[in-house]
Amino acid sequence: MPPRALPISLPEYKSLLQNLWPNVPKRLGLAVSGGVDSMALSHLTRKLLEEKQIHEVHAFIIDHGARPESAQEASSVADILKSYGFHPQVIPLTWGADNIAKVGFETRARTARFRALAKACVTSEVDKILLAHHGDDQAETVMMRLISGSRLDGLGGMRHLSRIPECWNIHNANKVIMGRPFLTVGKDRLQATCETNDVKWFEDKTNHDPTYTRRNTMRHLLTTTPSRLPRALQRESLVSLATRAEDRNRSIKEEAEDLIAKRCQIVLNERTGSLDFKLPRNREELFKDVNPAVLQRMLIIITEKATPGRRVETRHMTNAFEKVLGAENKKHIPMFTSAGLTWTYNGEQSWTLNREPLPPVKKEQEEYVLGPGMSEWMLWDGRWWMRVETPPRHRSIVRILKDSDMKALRSKAGRISPRMRARVDDALKKQLKGHLRFTIPAIFWKVDVPEDVYGEGDEVLAALPSLGLTFQNAKYEIHFKD
Known part of the structure; x- marks a missing residue:
C-alpha cells in the first residue's frame, strides 16, 4: 500500500510561488472550479491573505453549465471564497444541450473558459492569475503530446508561467500572466491538503468516467493501480520530462533573444506593418557555436513581430529556415511567402517582410x-x-x-x-x-x-x-x- 500523501504546508506553498515570482505579487487572481485542486489552492492562498503577505485576491469561478447542478455549486463556491476574504465572481458559460453532446465539446469548453478568464482579468485589472493544474495533469498532457508526435516545444507540457491561450484578439489579455505552482505536485497531495484542513470541495462525476473525454481516458490509464505502464511513462517520469523540456525551451528562447540583441538589426514600421531585418554579413559571425534550434527560434521571434497570424509554428517556417539560414548564396533567391508575409531579399543579409496580399x-x-x-x-x-x-x-x-x-x-x-x-x-x-x-x-x-x-x-x-x-x-x- 503506498504511503499516505502529505498535505502542502504554507512554507512549501510560499516556496512554490517564489519559484514563479521571487517577489510574490500582492494582488492575485485565482481560477477556481470548486474541485479539490482549486479549493486546495484557495485554502493556501487564504492563509497568505490572513498573514497579510498578499493584499487582494480575485477569484473567478467558471460555470460551464454542462451539468444541472453546476450553477448551484458555483454559487456555493463563491460563498466559501467570500468568507475567505476574496472577491469572487461567477462567470457562466452558455451552451445548448446539442453543443454539450457534440464531439469536441472539451476543446470548445477549454477555449471558452480561457477567454472568459482573460476578459475577467482585464476588467478586474488583474495581471497575474494562479491555476491549480498539478503533476497528474502535466503527465496527462505530456502523454497525449507524445502520442501525437510532439517535439521539444510540445513536450514541455503546460508552462509554469505563460500567457492565457486562445485570447489573441482580446485587448490587453497578453499582459495577463498565468502561474501554475503545482505542476510538480501530485493530485494526492492537494486532496490531502483539503482533507487535513477540512476544506470542502465539489466532485464532477464526469471526471471519473474514462470514456467521457480523451483526457479522462489518459487519466484512467495513468492512475490505475498497479500501473501497467513502463516506468518511463508513469507520472514521475513524464513530469520530469516536461520539466527538462521546459528548461531547454526557455534556454533556447533566451539564447535567441540574446542573439537578436547582439547580432541583428530590426526595424518595424508600425504605420505600414513592414519589417526590415539584417543579419551579420559574415555568416561565421552568426553561425559560429550557435545551436541550429537557437537560430530557428531567432527567426521565429523576428517573424512574430510582423505576422498577422496568432503565432508562428516551427513546422510552417521550413521555407524561411532554408532560404534565410540555409542558403549561402542568396543572389538569386526569389521573393517567397511564409507566415502570412512576403520575404524579399535585399542583398548583404538584409530582408524585408511585408504582409502578403489578402485573399x-x-x-x-x-x-x-x-x-x-x-x-x-x-x-x-x-x-x-x-x-x-x-x-x-x-x-x-x-x-x-x-x-x-x-x-x-x-x-x-x-x-x-x-x-x-x-x-x-x-x-x-x-x-x-x-x-x-x-x-x-x-x-x-x-x-x-x-x-x-x-x-x-x-x-x-x-x-x-x-x-x-x-x-x-x-x-x-x-x-x-x-
Missing part, C-alpha cells in the same frame, strides 16, 4: 461595421489594435484599402491643405509601394439617413488610421500589436 475571404473577415459611439477594441488583420468613434446617424466601416478607393484618396488629396497632401503623396509613393497599400486598414463613414449631405448609402473615406491620415475629423485610437 478575398480574408478581406471579408477583416471588414467591421460599427454603430454610433466609441467601439470596443478590435484586432484588425491580427496586427493593429483599433477602436473607432462613429458620429451620430452614421456607421463606420473598417476594412482593407482597395484599388477602387485610390481615386477617392487622390481626390481627397486635392481638397486638403498642402501639408496634408504632401503626407498623402509621401505615403502613396514611398511607404505604400505596390500591393503593400492594399494591406492597411481604412475607415469609411456610411450615412444612415437620406437627408445627409453625402446621400444615403455613400461611403466616405474618413481616415487611414495606421498612417495617421484623417479626412473627416474622424476619431480613433490605434497601435500595433505588442
Whole structure:
C-alpha cells in the first residue's frame, strides 16, 4: 500500500510561488472550479491573505453549465471564497444541450473558459492569475503530446508561467500572466491538503468516467493501480520530462533573444506593418557555436513581430529556415511567402517582410461595421489594435484599402491643405509601394439617413488610421500589436 500523501504546508506553498515570482505579487487572481485542486489552492492562498503577505485576491469561478447542478455549486463556491476574504465572481458559460453532446465539446469548453478568464482579468485589472493544474495533469498532457508526435516545444507540457491561450484578439489579455505552482505536485497531495484542513470541495462525476473525454481516458490509464505502464511513462517520469523540456525551451528562447540583441538589426514600421531585418554579413559571425534550434527560434521571434497570424509554428517556417539560414548564396533567391508575409531579399543579409496580399475571404473577415459611439477594441488583420468613434446617424466601416478607393484618396488629396497632401503623396509613393497599400486598414463613414449631405448609402473615406491620415475629423485610437 503506498504511503499516505502529505498535505502542502504554507512554507512549501510560499516556496512554490517564489519559484514563479521571487517577489510574490500582492494582488492575485485565482481560477477556481470548486474541485479539490482549486479549493486546495484557495485554502493556501487564504492563509497568505490572513498573514497579510498578499493584499487582494480575485477569484473567478467558471460555470460551464454542462451539468444541472453546476450553477448551484458555483454559487456555493463563491460563498466559501467570500468568507475567505476574496472577491469572487461567477462567470457562466452558455451552451445548448446539442453543443454539450457534440464531439469536441472539451476543446470548445477549454477555449471558452480561457477567454472568459482573460476578459475577467482585464476588467478586474488583474495581471497575474494562479491555476491549480498539478503533476497528474502535466503527465496527462505530456502523454497525449507524445502520442501525437510532439517535439521539444510540445513536450514541455503546460508552462509554469505563460500567457492565457486562445485570447489573441482580446485587448490587453497578453499582459495577463498565468502561474501554475503545482505542476510538480501530485493530485494526492492537494486532496490531502483539503482533507487535513477540512476544506470542502465539489466532485464532477464526469471526471471519473474514462470514456467521457480523451483526457479522462489518459487519466484512467495513468492512475490505475498497479500501473501497467513502463516506468518511463508513469507520472514521475513524464513530469520530469516536461520539466527538462521546459528548461531547454526557455534556454533556447533566451539564447535567441540574446542573439537578436547582439547580432541583428530590426526595424518595424508600425504605420505600414513592414519589417526590415539584417543579419551579420559574415555568416561565421552568426553561425559560429550557435545551436541550429537557437537560430530557428531567432527567426521565429523576428517573424512574430510582423505576422498577422496568432503565432508562428516551427513546422510552417521550413521555407524561411532554408532560404534565410540555409542558403549561402542568396543572389538569386526569389521573393517567397511564409507566415502570412512576403520575404524579399535585399542583398548583404538584409530582408524585408511585408504582409502578403489578402485573399478575398480574408478581406471579408477583416471588414467591421460599427454603430454610433466609441467601439470596443478590435484586432484588425491580427496586427493593429483599433477602436473607432462613429458620429451620430452614421456607421463606420473598417476594412482593407482597395484599388477602387485610390481615386477617392487622390481626390481627397486635392481638397486638403498642402501639408496634408504632401503626407498623402509621401505615403502613396514611398511607404505604400505596390500591393503593400492594399494591406492597411481604412475607415469609411456610411450615412444612415437620406437627408445627409453625402446621400444615403455613400461611403466616405474618413481616415487611414495606421498612417495617421484623417479626412473627416474622424476619431480613433490605434497601435500595433505588442
